[in-house]
Amino acid sequence: MNLPATVRIVEVGPRDGLQNEAAPIPTAVKIRLIEDLAAAGLSEIEAGAFVSPKWVPQMADSAAVLAGLTRDPRKRYPVLVPNLQGLEAALTAGARDVAVFAAASESFSRKNTNCSIDDSIARFEPVLSRARSAGVPVRGYVSCVLGCPYEGEIAPEAVARVAKSLIDIGCHEISLGDTIGVGTPLATQRMIGAVAEAVPIPQLAAHFHDTYGQALANLLAAMQMGISVIDSSVAGLGGCPYAKGATGNVATEDVVFMLDGMGIQSGIDLTRLAEAGWRVLRHFDRAPQAGVSRALWQKAQKSQA
Template identity: 65%
Template structure:
């Protein structure tokens, strides 16, 4: 396979990156982050999560975020909606794209959402039906595609099965998540091969965490196979509340630097993106986990 000529980045920093921060972050800060990301050229920004504030207190201002956005033409502002209640709330805020998430691991599904993988998929059926009725696109996430904190190894066939189920339900794109960041390039290729037999490559995205420092290598491996959508988080913000020690998503700055080096078009201004990473990490008192961001800031 050849590399794609163009890659779409899905920026998950405002949602996945901030959701586990213990200290409340001001809505104005979140809105400024989203606006700066749009100004840097990101065309797909996951802005909020319509989950119970009891479970994710940091996302309690989802309505204020989604209604307070300065919407830029050509930019998709999506939200995570794990159930019908969340979807209805998101629709009321004018949200045009939502996401649902399943897992490739039974143990993770039980610990995360207290039900089996099959049950979790059944719960999404009414969400997808309602979203289709409202003319809203749905993206599907599959977590633990390269390993689980409870089960260890995950069979690529299981990842393929869950991905296919989400596609058949009506998800327009399936994002494959290495939630705990344990994958390595060969494993990533093998998992992708299995999934691509069930789901067209053009409908797949890579969502890799950098816990073991392998995310960029893993992305290179799947880019080689033709994946053209990558989820990333500015400054490498975020972790996983269900995976102890799991560091954040791969940093958007590092991904853009890789893409630039490969001559792959992303439409993103790396300097503006890096400046945004420096700004948000200072604003919330977090270290900047983007190696490229740190290097550019030191120049």
């Protein structure tokens, strides 16, 4: 199998994982989670989003999170920005990595950003220009790459067109998101094959939700295509407010366990990672639900009994 020797994991839990929690989460809890994840070996951790608090109230304290972090200079702490105003707020708060988000589905784009796909790309052009002048790299997300809650199946060519548009305006990396978790391995490979004709594989990342339990299989399929960057969320936290019923991202613990078992290096300490997840779950008074985290937690409980 054509598998990478190492994989870079982009931890999205503190942003994508927490953004849909209904009850406000204290800033200190978010900061502790990010610092715990960095201590576990994560090198890139999404720290927040500079979006309107009206739409995503949980991210309203992103500036305070960045201000309170003890940052490791070897780590990256990207934040999501929807427009130029969001970028300026992020830069003022000290962000040194940002991300923008588009969709491969026209309907999803209008529901999520209140504009068409083409208009969303045009909206990002001044964002990329300003970020470039500030020396800040921009990552691009593409949602609904394997299915849409409003349109159903999405053509791989549609994904490729959006991914190339983001690269053309200056994004350094494109994260391909199965937002509602309906993808399967062969569909994943067909989609990546189409995108790779427009964007080089080294500039692509895989971002899969686990709604139908296919995320790990899809990630293996993606790695077989040469992808070596994976987005995941500690403890499987998260979902999508615009995709009813969609569960969280694939759990980082599950990904690391799979990579460890395959001899693929990630640089992450699985035990410390799981403990970081347990700590934030205690804030919600929840037991671990994601597979590896739950298994390790049950093992730890037995050893303490």
